[in-house]
Amino acid sequence: MAIEKSWQSAFSVYAKPNVLGMVFLGFSAGLPFLLVFSTLSAWLRDEGVARSVIGFFSWVGVTYSIKVFWAPFIDRLPLPLLTRILGKRRSWMMVAQFGIAGGLLGMAGSDVHSQLQQVALFAVWVAFCSATQDVAIDAFRIESAKVEYQGAMAAAYVLGYRIALLAAGAGAFYIADFFSWTVAYLVMAVFMAVGVVATLCLAEPPHPIAEQEITGPAQHKPIGQRLTTVFVEAMVNPFVEFFTRNGKTGLLILLLIALYKMSDITMGVMANPFYMDLGFSKQEIADVSKIFGFFMTIAGAALGGTLVAKYGIMRPLLLGAVMVASTNLLFAVLAVSKPNLFLLAGVISADNLSGGLAASVFIAYLSSLTSSAYTATQYALFSSLMTLPAQLLGGFSGVIVDYYGYLAFFVYASCVGLPAIVLVLLLARKTANNK
Numbered sequence: 001m002a003i004e005k006s007w008q009s010a011f012s013v014y015a016k017p018n019v020l021g022m023v024f025l026g027f028s029a030g031l032p033f034l035l036v037f038s039t040l041s042a043w044l045r046d047e048g049v050a051r052s053v054i055g056f057f058s059w060v061g062v063t064y065s066i067k068v069f070w071a072p073f074i075d076r077l078p079l080p081l082l083t084r085i086l087g088k089r090r091s092w093m094m095v096a097q098f099g100i101a102g103g104l105l106g107m108a109g110s111d112v113h114s115q116l117q118q119v120a121l122f123a124v125w126v127a128f129c130s131a132t133q134d135v136a137i138d139a140f141r142i143e144s145a146k147v148e149y150q151g152a153m154a155a156a157y158v159l160g161y162r163i164a165l166l167a168a169g170a171g172a173f174y175i176a177d178f179f180s181w182t183v184a185y186l187v188m189a190v191f192m193a194v195g196v197v198a199t200l201c202l203a204e205p206p207h208p209i210a211e212q213e214i215t216g217p218a219q220h221k222p223i224g225q226r227l228t229t230v231f232v233e234a235m236v237n238p239f240v241e242f243f244t245r246n247g248k249t250g251l252l253i254l255l256l257i258a259l260y261k262m263s264d265i266t267m268g269v270m271a272n273p274f275y276m277d278l279g280f281s282k283q284e285i286a287d288v289s290k291i292f293g294f295f296m297t298i299a300g301a302a303l304g305g306t307l308v309a310k311y312g313i314m315r316p317l318l319l320g321a322v323m324v325a326s327t328n329l330l331f332a333v334l335a336v337s338k339p340n341l342f343l344l345a346g347v348i349s350a351d352n353l354s355g356g357l358a359a360s361v362f363i364a365y366l367s368s369l370t371s372s373a374y375t376a377t378q379y380a381l382f383s384s385l386m387t388l389p390a391q392l393l394g395g396f397s398g399v400i401v402d403y404y405g406y407l408a409f410f411v412y413a414s415c416v417g418l419p420a421i422v423l424v425l426l427l428a429r430k431t432a433n434n435k
Helices: 007-015 017-035 038-046 051-065 071-076 082-086 088-108 116-143 147-178 181-191 193-201 223-246 249-260 262-268 271-277 282-311 314-335 341-369 372-394 397-415 418-433
Strands: none
Touching: 017 038, 017 088, 017 116, 017 147, 017 181, 017 193, 038 051, 038 147, 038 271, 038 282, 051 116, 051 372, 051 397, 071 116, 071 372, 082 088, 088 116, 088 181, 088 193, 116 147, 116 341, 116 372, 147 181, 147 282, 147 341, 181 193, 223 249, 223 372, 249 262, 249 341, 249 372, 249 418, 262 314, 262 372, 262 397, 262 418, 271 282, 271 397, 282 314, 282 341, 314 341, 314 397, 314 418, 341 372
16 A cells, blocks of 8 residues: 655655756657657648648657567667667667757758658658657666656656757747748757757666676577577567566556557647647747646646655546546637637646646556566557557547547547546556455
């Protein structure tokens, strides 16, 4: 049974150095996300690209959801020279950060009208490098603190992530409004220097599995046996360990992971096109949805981390699922109302508060599920399951809006969050019965 702590003790975790360090890594992880997601959607819509095409562009995000396929290599294999200098986690982070910057430069240099396919290819590259960085950062975060601090680590990560979203969202909108989308993406590429500097300054955390463990004992065996050993240890063992530890409950856990963010991600695909179709300018969207919403997200993330420290994970996890599904209905109200900045601010405030709380709690939950022996691979599996179903479903968001309108779409986006609420209740009951 979780021991409830005082509020002062719960808040004090944010003063720990390893918690504060996650702000900078969160920024590095968050910067590329919107640039291949909603900011890219706004750029395409601003250039007159059809909504149905924009919806299909959201499938670029599937790259984040299949990172589990290369996560075992990030988890186990060293990079020549760089791993010796920076360590296993930081070396992969550094390579990914340079890859992201290069991809953003490629997007900036592409013409949306005549080179739309090239824009898509560069976006996939940015997403691939960003997903690779996420794998390394997630492992770095989990290995840097105990489970009881993971809520605060997640909240600090979300803070940095949201600052990056502010830069890639409102910042990109402002730059595009005053200059162009090309300049906006060039500036975003330069901002990746923050991640590079953070990677150089942070210390490599301890991790129990060293590179020698898959190369050492097997290196004297025939090549066929060596490859088999590497495959089993890197790809099979992480999944076997998870189900050995959780039994049949592991299936419910994986189903919850697949559905928890469904409502939020599905709605997010059409958010910026929705604001623009309502008649709001790019500057108004930046002012309200990015800057004002930013502070509400940070408040929600901090509250989520504090609730985990005070009450444990399951109760805050349920609260987050209910809030995310409920606040999507507010967008349905916005869809049938006259454009009003105050109403927009109110809806976005509620959405970002619930989203921030749910994000920090869910990250803490996923972190608690991993084994220290397979940190990167297992977390990549969880985070891939977290986004893949929603990304695939989100690709049809533009089609639903075109055929049925925004009102029906937001009601639908809210309803897809109901299964997650039921699953949290089931797992909470199982957890209570096992104590």
